[in-house]
Amino acid sequence: MAAMVATMMMVPQALAYAALAGVPPHVGLYASLLPLVGYAMFGSSAALSVGPAAVMSLMTASALSSIAIPGTADYFTGAVILAALAGVFSFLMGLLRLGALANLLSHPVISGFVSGAATLIIIGQLEPMLGIHIDGGTAFEILLDSLEELPELQPLAMGIGLASVAVLLFARLALTPLLRKAGVPAGSAHLLARLTPMLLVLTSIALSYFLEWDRKVDVVGAIPAGLPGFGLPTFEWQLTYPLLLPALMIALLGFVESLSIAYAIALRRGERIDPNAELRGLGAANLMSAVSGGFAVTGSFSRTAVNEEAGAVSPLSGVISAGLMVLVLLFLTGIFQQLPLAVLAATIIVAASGLIDVRGFIHNWRYDRTDGIAMVGTFFGVLLFGVEAGIGIGIGLSFATLIWRTSRPHxxxxxxxxxxxxxxxxxxxxxxxxxxxxxxxxxxxxxxxxxxxxxxxxxxxxxxxxxxxxxxxxxxxxxxxxxxxxxxxxxxxxxxxxxxxxxxxxxxxxxxxxxxxxxxxxxxxxxxxxxxxxxxxxxxxxxxxxxxxxxxx
Amino acid sequence: MAAMVATMMMVPQALAYAALAGVPPHVGLYASLLPLVGYAMFGSSAALSVGPAAVMSLMTASALSSIAIPGTADYFTGAVILAALAGVFSFLMGLLRLGALANLLSHPVISGFVSGAATLIIIGQLEPMLGIHIDGGTAFEILLDSLEELPELQPLAMGIGLASVAVLLFARLALTPLLRKAGVPAGSAHLLARLTPMLLVLTSIALSYFLEWDRKVDVVGAIPAGLPGFGLPTFEWQLTYPLLLPALMIALLGFVESLSIAYAIALRRGERIDPNAELRGLGAANLMSAVSGGFAVTGSFSRTAVNEEAGAVSPLSGVISAGLMVLVLLFLTGIFQQLPLAVLAATIIVAASGLIDVRGFIHNWRYDRTDGIAMVGTFFGVLLFGVEAGIGIGIGLSFATLIWRTSRPHxxxxxxxxxxxxxxxxxxxxxxxxxxxxxxxxxxxxxxxxxxxxxxxxxxxxxxxxxxxxxxxxxxxxxxxxxxxxxxxxxxxxxxxxxxxxxxxxxxxxxxxxxxxxxxxxxxxxxxxxxxxxxxxxxxxxxxxxxxxxxxx
The missing domain is CATH 3.30.750.24 (STAS domain)
Known part of the structure; x- marks a missing residue:
């Protein structure tokens, strides 16, 4: 049951995050399959759901943007190489017991980084949401471009997008309490809210089919059916070398993000998390993603939460999820063809908006000004200089605050x-x-x-x-x-x-x-x-x- | 009296450090003149003698090597721009009360840096010492080249060089005790030992003149007489931009080096040192050096020690030294023409060998292994990657040790x-x-x-x-x-x-x-x-x- 629900959530997310990473939709589905098995073999959390995730997808797109153009063969190959490298780095760090590396980043800095990345993601989704075409660039260039392109926007795309955002926000913020008032038990109310994205996707596919939206707005298009082929691409040095550092950062950030989810869940369940096992688990997951033609993955907060609420008790749940995903890949890819991109953009925007940690910022600012400054600095570092420079700035700020504090003794x-x-x-x-x-x-x-x-x-x-x-x-x-x-x-x-x-x-x-x-x-x-x-x-x-x-x- | 002795020491050092920085000898004399006045106006130490110094000269040569060829007009202009920028940075840091920047570097790291730079300097002097010609490169390339070029060495140059090293080492290590045994008072014995370099220079000039060494070995050559012209070169962006970071590092290192000398002297004299005044003093000194066509300067340990022993009680001593240097520039530059370069190389080697802090290393290693590792790391960082990367490595290691310590709580x-x-x-x-x-x-x-x-x-x-x-x-x-x-x-x-x-x-x-x-x-x-x-x-x-x-x- 837990596995079924997680799979239902996973499909729209897989399609959305593939779009975010700049790879075709089926790559997102591939990345949702074997990584679950890889993690289950080595990881230490029973409820953690591994697969495509917002920040990882953004980092993938950012790393690849400098070496290839989205849509080219080099770009897809690069995505696979990036996942493979991140997997090797993670796994090696796990073997070398470098789990303490997670301590490189303080919580305020992680929170500032994720908030900044989420803001970047939302800004990047203006393009499919409004149906306009932007050249890309920094956050501010995209914002300016969007303003310029505003007269060109497709009213239908924007309508679909805004309606989808409204439905998703309603589901997240108001649906559960309303259902509970109406007498629905807490568990079912929660699950219904969680499944809204899937229902939205199915509804908009139906509308798109009957109203022939594919003639007026961009849709997902044909998704090849069948299971992924196995094997790794040739690691051309020219493509691999510039991806080494981004892969290391993806490995580190994926680990830190996943670990904080695993800790949060373990605390509620009284489990113990072994950071080194987590590193090996994520490493295996990314390697599995790479050999099956996917991209970089990590633990997903929303699916993990669902997994846990739905009562997952062992990593087996992940393996069953993978089995269900096989069925989707074999028989159900055809139905997603008519899905408007604006719906996926709405899914991404609502998911990303949940990552912006305003409450954390207020808390940090009140408890310790230095933490607050580090958080804001990392946030703007990501917005102004991109995700990779953002992590560097974050680590720098983490230690700068430490040094600042020890340098002014009481x-x-x-x-x-x-x-x-x-x-x-x-x-x-x-x-x-x-x-x-x-x-x-x-x-x-x-x-x-x-x-x-x-x-x-x-x-x-x-x-x-x-x-x-x-x-x-x-x-x-x-x-x-x-x-x-x-x-x-x-x-x-x-x-x-x-x-x-x-x-x-x-x-x-x-x-x-x-x-x-x-x-x-x-x-x-x-x-x-x-x-x-x-x-x-x-x-x-x-x-x-x-x-x-x-x-x- | 103190001023006279300091000037007598300063002349050979000025010629030697000019050679080390890759600029003509008279530039070294120019850099020994106005900086003394500049420091006296703003600095807080009464005994500190500012002028050309070994590590600064090496850093100047290192910064300029990437933008111009020694001997060209661009190279000299670059040296002046570098001093001007370092001066502006120092002075601004002083105005902004950033004296606490000295705390960026721990003592073991400073010591490792200076030892590494001194080793680089000594290796670089093999060329004039042996009379061979080397293309330059990293420390190890120079060593290898020297071995290859060994058959080409000029026996006379090597003879003069080795004899000079022997005389200078004898003067430093054995002369004072011997003179004291012979009944000479402590003060005079010290001063005689300090003046040996000048006596060596004068003796070798005489020998060179009578034995016509200039036909067989490289000599200093004609030095233009007269005072420097005043004014600054045009700051061409193309020349200035790549010097910004090196100038900042020269300002920081010059400050840290000078400050540790000033503290050591102040402690013995019961004076108080104001780091921000030191920054302003060094800034003014470097600006003065630049406007009079000199290169980057800082406090000199050996001359400061002599200044103090000879009884300097106010910054006035520096101004008198400057006056004496004017006389040298006006009337005495002619006599240095016949000085063999091997003698200057010997002067540099002996001065630099005194900067290699073996005792400090043993002490640090015993007291705290982490400090010892930071020192060795910085030392090899300088040797393998050069002075600029070396400082970066040093600052990194300083903080890495701090973080390492606080991360493993007792x-x-x-x-x-x-x-x-x-x-x-x-x-x-x-x-x-x-x-x-x-x-x-x-x-x-x-x-x-x-x-x-x-x-x-x-x-x-x-x-x-x-x-x-x-x-x-x-x-x-x-x-x-x-x-x-x-x-x-x-x-x-x-x-x-x-x-x-x-x-x-x-x-x-x-x-x-x-x-x-x-x-x-x-x-x-x-x-x-x-x-x-x-x-x-x-x-x-x-x-x-x-x-x-x-x-x-």
Whole structure:
């Protein structure tokens, strides 16, 4: 049952995403067949449905646009080579246990990337939706071209397209609650909403047939019946070389996208996901897609959700789906011939609009401004420079935010909570401080990138506390001190010693202390290393009273 | 006096570095004149001596090699444009207060870069040293070419070169101690050693003159006397555009190199260095170099050291040096005509060999393997791919090490030191733990790049402690939790709740708690937030005893 529903959803999506990738419709059907089997052999999620997906199709079109013209033999060959390369890369990464590569991209950046890609997709669908012809280019060129071409638009195509969008949006946003009010059980209401795209496709085929739309608007056209031939194209270097990098990016993005779907489902079902198994599964899926003449695939969110709602309990569901797809390919391709392209465009637009993560953006912006900026940056990076540059920008922004955060360490002057052994920020708690004794807590590991900021802050705190004789650095949050930072600390130690201020350390972690004792820093340290702030205060207050005499009186 | 000594050192260096940069010798003298004045106007270090320097000259030659042939008018124009652009970039960065850019490069990476550049320089000097002619190329091509050309070498050039190297090495390594043993005061002994290059130059000029070496080996040749003309060349776009990126790199590297010299000197003298003033000073110096027909300059370590030893107390010393250089240009250029190029090559080789930081490498390798790897990687990056790619590789490696470190967080199971309120690692201390109660201390901020590793570790610790009913995460080292990490923590919280394990937080820092209270995480948390581990233990042990009953009995 789950398999049947997934297949019913898959057919319109396969046709639509093939159009998006710039390959003939039957290639989309081929890509929906064997990849399911490939994933089932190696993947770790029981409910994940692998096949053509919006972002992958856009990336395929983008990678191929630079080496061939859509519709040529080179273009189709390129699509197959791209899937094969992406499959090999994925599978190898899985074997090498590089699943941690998913950590290259932060969630806000993934979300910004997908939102940007979805926006690109929607803009790209203006052409079939309006029945106009555009030369292509960047998002803004397409928008401008569309405005110019507006007088040329085919009213029928636009009518069909807008009506389809309306039906699909209604099905997604309002159908389930309406059906439930009407007394339909939740499960069936959900399924009906999910099957609307298929019903829309069948209805418009019927209308197209009776009203002879094929004379007035662009339709899908003849789809060759029968199963795909098996085999790989010759890997001509000239075609393969420029696809290596795009294939790697498709492998990475497909993995990240699929993994987040798999995690979300696994959490609800209490399953465990193995990222390396996922890599192997997606690798096998893409290789299978390639040998059967398909294009790059990955996990699909909407079909996976349906699979799960419909009660898929094992990867077997994927295999049954594949079997049903065989029936479609053998007997049912003929009926899609009359389908207007505007209906497929509407399907793509509605699917893509669901990928634009406005709520995520608001959430990120509120929780952490840096995350919000990374998300917006990636979004516009994709829109302005395309999907491939967009991923590069995304990875760059992920790490730029990380570096930005670690480079601006939080440093607090702390004092003791009266009657306890705990030390807290003087700005947040009412605490006791001792004259001549300054406690500074450094809330970050010390690296080349932040040590200058730390030293500057330290010096300015000493200026604000000119009577300081003992400075205690609390290293409870410092997990590492790199070589550059250690050199600067040594300089600070000699500088302070010359000014008559002793430098102490407190709450140094084991691994840090191990490493410090291998360096020249500890022997040169003018002060001592204390187990805790409390012990440091006891010891230094005592010494201070003894040593300083009249000043403290 | 300081100015006189610095000028005496500067002349051979100016000639040598001009040869290294591929420009005529008088350009080196021009570049030693006005930059001193430019730096004195804006810079913040009293002792820093600005002028031609080894790494800058190599970078100049490298940048120009792709756009012009050494000896052509385009090449000289390019050198001036490069200095002008580097000056503009530096000065602007100073005005924009971008001094923190120096933090882009860690010390090991700077050290690896300078060592690699110095090695490149030495390999490049084989040509004048041996009197052979090489087509150039990468470090290894030059080495291979040199071997092939070995039969062609000029014995006299090699003899002069090797003898010069011997004299210079002797002066650097052995002369000062010998002179001090002979009763010469420390200061004078130092200065004599520093002036050896100038004495060597003068001696070899005399020998060359009397023995008519100019007939047998390459010599410097006629140097036009008189002061440089002032003005800038036309900035032809064709020449300027390819120099933009190299100029930016020269500005950055010149800044980083000069800043580390300035810091080292300032520490000894108790001065304060302002990185932004340094940027403006170096920017002015390079602009001055450009308007007087010179090439890119930066702070020189050897001359700065001499300046300081000889007692320079204000930037005035630089201005006096410039005045002395005017006298050299007006009256003394004639005497350098007979100087064999092999002597200059020897000067460059000995200076460059001092830049190869073997001790730094051993130190970094011992203190922190990651730093050592970054240093070696940058070193070979420069050797294999050239100086510009080398800097890119260096910045990449700097951040790769940072990311590598933060992505592998240290996590400790902790327990209470008996009789205290302190909690420490169970593997390092004898501590008390409570049944059903697991304390985990996370020693790193939580980011997208490490949250998967943290969650994996958390789950495996729970497997090792299957009786856990309360898991306390100690966030004393956690300064930030990014959006991606927060999502995963939310998932962990619901997962654990389903398994009957409560998740608590302890020692959460103020800024982290502020941010968490703006999210949905805190309301959903199955456990509580405790001020300290001790309080958490008291509360949870109590609840455990009450709730669990027979199990704990």
């Amino acid at each position: 440093i607090a002057v702390v004092g003791r909570l009266p009657g306890t052994e705990h030390f807290r920020n003087v700005l947040r708690h009412t605490v006791e401080t001792q004259p001549g004794l300054l406690f500074l807590r450094i809330d970050e590991s010390l690296f080349f990138s932040n040590i200058s900021a730390v030293v500057d802050r330290l010096m300015s705190e000493l200026k604000r506390h000119p009577d300081t004789r003992d400075l205690v650095l609390i290293l409870s949050s410092v997990s590492r001190i790199d070589g550059t930072a250690l050199e600067r600390l040594q300089e600070v130690n000699s500088d302070l010693e010359a000014r008559g201020i002793r430098l102490h350390l407190a709450e140094v972690k084991g691994p840090v202390l191990d490493r410090l004792s291998r360096s020249k820093f500890l022997p040169a340290l003018s002060g001592r290393v204390f187990l805790s702030c409390y012990i440091a205060e006891l010891a230094l207050r005592h010494e201070g009273n003894k040593g300083a005499g009249p000043e403290t009186a | 996590i400790a199971v902790v327990g209470r030191l008996p009789g205290t309120e302190h909690f420490r690692n169970v593997l390092r201390h004898t501590v008390e733990t409570q049944p059903g109660l697991l304390f985990l201390r996370i020693d790193e901020s939580l980011f997208f790049s490490n949250i998967s590793a943290v969650v994996d570790r958390l789950m495996s610790e729970l497997k090792r402690h299957p009786d856990t009913r309360d898991l306390v995460l100690i966030l004393s080292s956690v300064s930030r939790i990014d959006g991606t990490a927060l999502e995963r923590l939310q998932e962990v919280n619901s997962d654990l709740e389903a398994r009957g394990i409560r998740l608590h937080l302890a020692e959460v820092k103020g800024p982290v708690l502020d941010r968490l209270s703006r999210s949905k995480f805190l309301p959903a948390l199955s456990g509580r937030v405790f001020l300290s581990c001790y309080i958490a233990e008291l509360a949870l042990r109590h609840e455990g005893n009450k709730g669990a009953g027979p199990e704990t009995a």
